[in-house]
Every structure is written in C-alpha cells, then in structure tokens.
Amino acid sequence: MKKLVAGIDIGGTNTKFGLVDSTGNILFKEMIPTDHFPIPEDLVTEVCEHIEKAFHPFAPNYQLAGVGIGAPNGNYFKGTIEFAPNLKWQGIIPLAKLFSERLNCKVILTNDANAAAIGEMLFGGAKGMNNFIFITLGTGLGSGIVVNSEMVYGHDSFAGEIGHVIMFTDGRQCGCGRRGCLETYCSATGIKRTYSDLLISKHETPDSDKPADAKFIYDKAFSGNGNAIEAFNYTGNILGLALANSVAYTSPEAIFLFGGLALAGDFIFKPTIESFEKNLLAIYKNKIKILPSLLTENNAALLGAASLVWKEIK
C-alpha cells in the first residue's frame, strides 16, 4: 500500500497543514488561524478533521504513515512545544501525543528551522548531502544543522540556535535578553535596524513615512540606493563571518540560506560569500558552498514538517 504523510506547521499567526507524498508533492493544503484556538486541543481537533476529510479520497490506495510537525520551541525528544513566546498556549504542550491519540499514527515534532532543514535534505538542494547547515533569515535567524546525515538535536533537543551566537559582546540588544546575538544583525529585523542606523549616522531623513522593512530595503537596493546596498553589505559581512566560524564546528559541504533576506539574491549572497571566504580557516577555503534554499517560501514549512516522517520511513 502506498503511503502519505501529513505535514503541520504551527506558526504564531497561522497553522498550515497538508498531505505530502514520498517525492515531495503536496496533494492537499490548508491553513487556519492559530490564535483562534486558545486551547491547543481545539486546534488539534480542527486540524485532524480537515486532514481526515482530505485523506478520505486517498484511503483506498494509501495509508497515512505519520504526521510531522514543525513548531516554535518544539522539543523533538518529548514531542512537546515548550514555553513558546509567540503562541498563546502557556507552558508545555504535549502536541505530538494529542495528534497521535487522535490520528493513531506516528507523530514527529521539532522546531520549524530543523523541519525545514530536513525538507531541504529530502526534497531540496541538500539531497545526497550528509553534512550541511540550513539558515532561515526571517524575523530572527533560525538554523538546523545536519551531521552524519542526522539532525543535530543535542542533549536536550535545543541544538542549532546559531542566531543566538554572540558576535559582539557589547553589540545590539537581543530579544533573548543578551547583547550582540547574530540575529540582531542578520535577519529582517537586523537589516531594518542597520538601514535605520545608517540614515541616522548620515543625518538623512527616512524616505517614507512608515518604517522601512526588509522588502523596502531590497527594492531600494535594486534601484541603486547606496544606503540600502550598504545595509546589505554590512549584513553579509557579519553573516559571512558567523558562517565561517560555524564551519569550524561541523565542516559542512554546504550552507543553505532560506527566508525573506535570502531572496535578495546577490545583494545578500555576494557580501556574505566574500566575507565567508575571507574569514575561513585556510583548510576550509574554496570548498564550501553557500547556496539559496531550493524550497519555496510557500511550501517549505509544510514540506519540512512532512519530511520529518519521510526521513524515518524512507
């Protein structure tokens, strides 16, 4: 009997879910607002009803082989979401258990960046790679590290927080309470701050009434604006250094960049790669690729979630 896997991506705003076959085709997808469900059990019921309904036409030929979940602060070992600041649910939520009780199948849960990294390995640009790093440049900087073909979860399931490596001890204030974390520079939030700081340092006035966002800065860079290009160069310079340092830990074959900032193409990749090669230890130079993710913004979370199960049953 052929198999399908359900992928579920729990986000602060929306929960996306769908059915994914073994080659990464999404046969069905749907979205509901996470914050309409103050009680996690109610969201589980709603999502399961949709999945069961969607699976029904496939039932004669397919088996639902499992459910993969990407979630903020997801604990792989325990199948729980733990104290996620962007969710209304307080404390520790045994989400994998809730889904497996209802759907009676294998459920695997981890954080969204780890899930997307496995998605890249099964269905994206990291096919066939045993050692790589996956970086998401979104509001913050998330990461998933793969070593010897396995996700690095570490002792407590919370490995791969490269966004919280301290780059400068007296650096920018981070939401985590410390200073100088990589994500305060290299993320959508970081480049906004950089661009704004640049304007202030040059005593220039903002070019629009609303605060610049990453897309706005990209559009400015594309039209040749010097400050916007400088903001990308500054971001890439720090990101390249951080990635060069990362190589000293796991010496990956490639590093994938995903997320809004990564869509800025050469504006971000060129300064990042220049700084990366400049800062690499000699033994690593010119042999590690920095590549755009081959997952699309739209499908990465869902494919990543489903790939958690596909990786184990393939």
Place this chain on the structure above:
Amino acid sequence: MKKLVAGIDIGGTNTKFGLVDSTGNILFKEMIPTDHFPIPEDLVTEVCEHIEKAFHPFAPNYQLAGVGIGAPNGNYFKGTIEFAPNLKWQGIIPLAKLFSERLNCKVILTNDANAAAIGEMLFGGAKGMNNFIFITLGTGLGSGIVVNSEMVYGHDSFAGEIGHVIMFTDGRQCGCGRRGCLETYCSATGIKRTYSDLLISKHETPDSDKPADAKFIYDKAFSGNGNAIEAFNYTGNILGLALANSVAYTSPEAIFLFGGLALAGDFIFKPTIESFEKNLLAIYKNKIKILPSLLTENNAALLGAASLVWKEIK
C-alpha cells in the same frame, strides 16, 4: 579469542604507542623520537617492530584487532596526515595504509584532539554521553565534538576546529594567518601573552629572566599573585563566552577541558564557568557541565588512539 588494540600517537617531537585492552588498561607502552625518522616508512617499520615484539607474549590468547592513530592534521576519511606543520614529513602521508600493509589489520586515523575525545567517551568522564565537546588547552586549543554518539568529522574530516573560531575580528594575530582566533587567548600560549600584556600595561617588570610559561603563571596564581590570577580570569572569561557560543551549535550534555591549562583547577574553571553561565542563552542555563577530563596527561593520547578502534569493534 580476546582482543587487543594498538594505539599510536604521532607528535611533532615523540611518537608514543602501546597495547590497550577493551577496558582501557595499557598493557605496554613505548616512545620513540618522531624527528629521528625523516622518512615516514622508517618510523612505521620501527613502531611495528616494537608492537609485534610486545604483542608476541599475548599472541596465544589475543588477537591484534586493529591500530588507532592520533596525528596532527589527520584525515579520518583518507587515513592520511596532510601538510602537518609540526612534522618533518611534507605533503600527504598515507599513514593508515602503511600500517595496515605491515600489520595486516584495521587501521583508523584521526587528529589527536578527536582521538582524545573518543578516549574520554570510552574510558573517561564521557562514558554514556551521546553529545559532548572535548577541548584540549595545550600550546593551541584543539577540540573534538561528539553528536549522536558519533565524532563530528564533517564533510572533509576537518570539523572541530573551535580553536580557530574568530572571537574578535581585530584581535590577536594567530599562527593561522588570521586575527582573533580563540586559541590566541585560551591556550598555554594565550595565557603567556595575556600575562605579559598585563605586566606591560601596568609598567611592571617580569619577575624572572626567562619568559613566563603557563606553569609559572599557575604557580604565581597559587601563591596569590594578582597579575597571574587576573590572567586566568581573563582567559576563563573568553573561554566561557566561546563555550557558551559552542552550545548554540550542538547543545552538549557536558564540555570536558583537558591539557596543561585545565590542570590549573579553580583558577581556570571558576572564571570559565562564571562567564559560560552568564553568556548562555536562557534555555541552556544551569544544565550543561564543564568538567575536567578524566584522562591523564600521560595516557590520553595513547588511550584516545586505541579507542578509535575499540569504539568500532565494541
């Protein structure tokens, strides 16, 4: 038939080798000067003759199950030593092949810090741990990272160069050609530099004619000397930050410190642990141990080398 493993540690000055049983007992050990052998084949012949002779009395009851080699710039995947700056041998030396041709058994080679990390896992304080980091504080700073019970070799076998993580972009000149590498601060060489810089900044004259070494600084600290204690605090402060950043990659259960500086006890552990906890991301605080290695200076290299084979056949 019971098994024995030969461990060989190739150093710039001496090559140590011996026979090790499955519980980490060293049944025989010997040392010859590496630099007396300008041609690696001659060293291989000499070491093998010693090993064969030493193994002879065990031959009725034991089988020589393999040879483990720790060597500078050792490539695990290829079994080669590659361009090791501290050895007279130029270029790429297929050392594993040379030994296996002569002794007709399995030969595993990696760099000395990785070997010692595996030694810690099999015969030291990391028994039963699946995720830990091993740091050697010697002339430089070496490291071995274990994830999911496996050594992290990375794509090219050169993972685990934490000593060359850039801590300060405008920092101290490193032997690798770059600036601000961790090992320029946190190593025997690093603390000598720190101590010397302290004296200069305070316009104090050195307390002896010969340059202070790490042992001298330890003795001064032990006798209550403020500058020596300050040098240890400075070193531990940077080491703690670097280890806190390391946790963001692999979230280990423990970090082991080995080597001369680690023998300074509280002088190095106290400031390191204080800085470590201060700089950790909240989710990691108060749950990761920083521990002294349980391997002795004398036997670590040999046990580590032998453990490469014991890990695979156990």
